[in-house]
Amino acid sequence: MSHLNVDLGGRPGLDCRGFCSYCYFKHVKGTTSFGCKYCLPFQKGCDYCTRGVREGYTGFKDLRTVADETLANLQITGDDIDRITISGGGDPSCYPEFRDLVELLGSMEVPLHIGYTSGKGFDDPAIADHLIENGLSEVSYTVFAADPALRRQWMNDPTPEASLAVLDRLCGAIDVYAAAVVIPGVNDGETLEQTCAWLEERGAKGLILMRFANRTDQGLILGNAPIIEGQQVHSVDEFHDTVTRLNEQFPMKISGTPLGDPSIGSPFAILHEPDLLKKLPRVRKRATVITGSVAAPFIQRVLSIRGSESRVVRVKKEIACLITADDLAGVNLRRLEEVVILPGRAFVHDAEARRILSADGVDREVVRGPDMLTADAETSMGMTRTEVLQKEIDGFAALINTINLHGR
Ligand code: SF4
Structure with missing residues (x-):
């Protein structure tokens, strides 16, 4: 059994209806070669550490190109595929030919996964049924908050009610792992508890919380810190405590990065x-x-x-x-x-x-x-x-x- 990846291309922020306020690709300028394990011994910089890390694609690939690449990959992997994952630098929900793409992949009758989507591109709740009918079985979906006003303001989502309606429908039908970057004073505290309760009621499999990072030592390596000027951040310990407490409070699995997955006791x-x-x-x-x-x-x-x-x-x-x-x-x-x-x-x-x-x-x-x-x-x-x-x-x-x- 093997796994087929369908890469739509696209640029973070630019091919997802404008930047979310907290997007780590905001303010990235120019290209620096960091060097990495894939570089040649005598040359610092390769495609991965120069372009790949900043997801520096040019734009979404057209459907024809995606279909041709998928067919070519199929010939390499053979027919024995147990899942197809849709991914890209841009957001799949914003892919201009998304309905056709889903139909095309659905015709292969293999469970579909969407590696990650913000849902910002979904303007019509009916897309959820189209996805389910075409075999979507798992999605990682950014909720940010169950409050549409917060999605509108912080994610730049022009139709937050529709995006949440899609998430709602998917939670009831397939494996949904929701995600949220947690920004102190914005979607933490009571708002976060309400978001957890909203997801729990609808049947999400889990929620992954990501601590917002605003400094280089917290992981912003693309020369773009701070992402939000003056924004306070959680310490690793504070964040870990929040994740642990919420995981105890809600039956749904809640984990966080950098720390941790309390139901498993990981990392380590x-x-x-x-x-x-x-x-x-x-x-x-x-x-x-x-x-x-x-x-x-x-x-x-x-x-x-x-x-x-x-x-x-x-x-x-x-x-x-x-x-x-x-x-x-x-x-x-x-x-x-x-x-x-x-x-x-x-x-x-x-x-x-x-x-x-x-x-x-x-x-x-x-x-x-x-x-x-x-x-x-x-x-x-x-x-x-x-x-x-x-x-x-x-x-x-x-x-x-x-x-x-x-x-x-
Ligand atoms: S959807 Fe993701 S990649 Fe696009 S702007 Fe928001 S955080 Fe960045």
């Missing part, structure tokens, strides 16, 4: 499983693992339990996958071993990382670790606890093997 659910921890390989060598400030204490605990004597070093950036060269420049080099392991997905060119981390005259080897050590809430939303634990076992086993292979 393995820390609650002593028997599984014992199955991980022992750490036999010394190497410094560099990571983001949120994950660092968790990773340190797992590695220490498996015998590591080296320190995990945290950078100022909260999210490991968004570490850039600037973060490495802030590391105290005296704390580093001779071998340093970077998060697999960090946006740093290997050669540059080595130069920065050897600036004190110690020639350090820089190695890439695994892409993921756990499932963030966006990933874990549709997963079972066993699946998340398996992901963590795989991730940590790969990390420890890397330490044992390259360490001193």
